[in-house]
Amino acid sequence: MAPTPDSLIRLTAAQMSAKLRTGEITSVELTQAHLDRIGAVDETINAFIHVSGDEALQTAAAVDASRAAGGAEAEQLHPLAGVPIAIKDLIVTKGQPTTAGSKMLQGWMSPYDATVVEKIRTARMPILGKTNLDEFAMGSSTEHSAYGPTRNPWDITRIPGGSGGGSAAAVAAFEAPLALGTDTGGSIRQPGAVTGTVGTKPTYGGVSRYGAIAMASSLDQIGPVARTVEDAALLHDLIAGHDEKDSTSLAEAEYPEGRIPSFAEAATTKNVAGLRIGVIKQLQGSGYQAGVLSRFQEALDQLRDNGAEIVEVDCPSFDYALGAYYLIMPSEASSNLARYDGVRYGTRVLPESGPMTIERVMGATRAAGFGDEVKRRIILGTYALSAGYYDAYYGSAQKIRTLIQRDFEAAFERADVLVSPTSPTVAFPLEDKLDDPLAMYLNDVATIPANLAGIPGISVPGGLSEGLPVGIQFLAPAKEDARVYRAAAALERLLNDNDEPPLWAQVPALEEVTR
Amino acid sequence: MSEISRADVEHLATLAHIAMTDAELEKMTSELAVIVDSVKRVQEAAGADVPATSHPLPLTNVFRDDVVGHAFTAEEALANAPEAEDSRFKVPAILNEDDDAVTANTPQEGGAR
């Protein structure tokens, strides 16, 4: 039976790749099916800020033509050629607007492609569009977007996580099989957790940041968003690697065996026998919802029952991670966002009255162009870096970073991977925490340590609580991203090893809501 | 209570070039106070002997060869400019003189700070 558009979008990226290769489906069909899905549900979900149907279909048609031509041209196609993808609107794209979720960049057209976008284009993946996010990636709910909040496909009254709520929701709602996200303190993993998708924060430097609009340079990483661990790994394989435009990106030689291992291959491992898994004492207990902890315990049981060795590890400095993060991140962000001043590009706003000097135009532009959360972080960061406070705040936070790295080092002596719930809660209702920045910040308590230490982390669905997805996070030492794929793939198999469809397939049908 | 005053926030907003109304300053002051109170305990944790880590991975000496790559045409450079004139970005008058700017009629060179 020929696949229907609806069944097409429910395939995994790996399955799409296989069917494209055999000619069972075309990329145009596949891309059109996703565009149709976007047309049907995105008014509700608001995962996309910009949809680029024409461009996507052109790429798809060209891939189909290459495939039809056969021979070397078809053989040289990347495995993901023709598989559509969505891109977080923090990552710059030539020919499509990039807004960073901010009024500041409304209408801005990047004159260059991010390195990851170049790779996507080289692999000839149709780009469906740009996904919604908290303004400049500052938030954990995608409510701080100048383009309206994104809704969680599992419950449209709830948040999809953030800042990459758009990418996660798009993938969860079958608007895209794959997406790119960025993760500064959990912005790939936490949305993954609350939307029942898989998201990876690679080792810092594992993926080029060139073209990712910077929030906090020493923490930001681009990573894959998918519905399965294998799909995430396939995309990770494509985007990983050294980039001479990013001084902080890792050369192949930096990896343990002098090369970047295949993450897709790691994701095919289904065996956890003998794997030492460390449970982080500080990332459970108070502050975590009971339902989240139950799913977490069940996951541990499954892993233990299948031969994994579960140990508890103590990371005392994690108690200071949130504080350190909320000093380092805003400090770097306050600097990175200084460039938005209405001189070279983006919005320019004139003061309503008084002298029309550049100083005042900059002030008015930044007052009108930035939302409240962005302003809060800029002011906080300006404070932490200002004369007389640097040592107490920024300096102390950088020391905490050292302590966290030491905690991880000690933990990884005892365990191959570490595990925790990804997020302390399931998706919370929209507007629930909008007026309480501190409560909002607590969402990232489990994801932040990995960013501070630069190590890789993944969030994989761990079941439902109150009908909403719960995420399980695996962490590995720097450059050992393959380990998180191994552990996550194994857990994914264990949890889906029954007659029921995989968790991601259980997302409510959204047509009913829209129509 | 936090050590952050409204005057501090006003100064920070000036440094950050964000125009703020009185109401915004009030609100920001109280929000910032709460946040700063919650993060300041990082000061207790690390002793003087702990080195700072400003970069997650210990890379050093990443250099580029001194080779010319691409440059924009003036048109490309100015494509996103809010305002432009004579192949240059146009900005409102500058009050705070701290540059080597030249008048339109007497070109000369000058310097950085």
Next chain:
Amino acid sequence: MTTTTQAAMDAAELMSFEDAIETFEPVLGFEVHVELNTASKMFSSAPNAFGDEPNTNVNEVDLGMPGTLPVVNGKAVESAIRLGLALNCTIAQRCRFARKQYFYPDTPKNWQTSQYDEPIAFDGFVDVELDDGEIFRVEIERAHMEEDAGKLTHAGTSGRIHGADYSLVDYNRAGVPLIEIVSKPVTGAGSRAPEIARAYVSTIRDIVKGLGISDARMERGNVRCDANVSLMRPGAGVFGTRSETKNVNSIRAVEHAVTYEIRRHAGILSAGGSIVQETRHWKEDTRTTSSGRVKSDADDYRYFPEPDLVPIVTTPQWVESLRAELPEPPAKRRRRLREAWGYAEAEFRDVIAAGLLDQIEETVAHGASPAVARKWWMGEISRLANARDVEPAVLGVEPATIVELNDLIQAGTINDKIARQVLELHLDGAGAPAQIVQDRGLEVVSDDGALAAAVEKAMAENPDVVEKVKGGKFKAIGALIGPVMKETRGQADAGKVKEIVLQKLNMNSS
């Protein structure tokens, strides 16, 4: 400070330099920015080029576009290390870049990537040679790497920043690699402070030129000096408040600016006023400084280590290999050249003062004798340059031209006077010297027939002179040379004329 007090201070009488130095001890400080002559920029691959159409030597990095990242130009780092070594500095084993944050429209990211507490080179010195040959040591605090800013043009009716309607920004210069050399406070200069300032900047210029790391053309802003001046009462032990005169862009201007600031400070201080810590701007046309921006507590650059760049680690092997390749230091080179050329001390000093060492060295390398090279550069070329109001070095005379002119003289094809004429024609674009001589028939009249006829005519018209010569007054022949020259349109060789006269009188000069 209010405008009124500002005006009052601006109006304070300048004290004479002599009185100022009598009353106060000047303390100087220098921040010299050197633009490197790399092919590409400090952190981007856009071209580092001067004088092109605005905003065409920029790419997304230089414009501070969202998502862009810097990558350090390795050659600029090597240049910085080499300069550090030439300044006798310690090279940091490990150093970093930092962000210096302030909003200004010529600064695309609203921060300057610079070095803060970890400069690549520190604790050095340079020995500067003063006009009388005395050596004065200036201690170097640090030399650090950074990037240049874009260029602003203020438009509007006034043509000045104050009252300008708007400004225009060209980012071509944004991101050009700079090394900033910061001196330690220079004390004990006394009345020689202006001279030391000039000699210091000139020495830095020579050093970077010698290293080949900068074009070192001050008129293009390749080397720019901020000169700090403060005065203290002798024995006070505490430095006075300083002013910082920005972008003094010629060697002479440095000397004048320091002189002016010493006189201005002295005037204010003796009138009971106090010096405002501020930046001042050098005005070449009036040779004065004017008030710039007052330094205030609001200056808070919020430096922090640039997270997009990784630290630089210098191994001893790397540093030593760069040290081994250093060219001869300018002071040493000067000593060597003076000896090789055999110039008198005063002659050599004049050459240095005129900034013509390189030109003479090159001319000698092209085959001219040191004496001939000096004669041309210090004589006719300097005279022409003066007449045209430019530095002799940039007049446009090539060493090869001088050699060619000299060869023509040696061959007797032209004389000195014609040679000067040919040089001027050459500078006005008439072509190569030999070509000019040929095109315009400027060869010395040496065929004996024509010359002899002219001499005979002159002798006939000046019998009294002939009598004097006959009487043994050989010097009187000079009176005949004028008429002969006139007859031959200047193309006669004076020596030859003398020879013919004596011949005709059957006399011998010796």
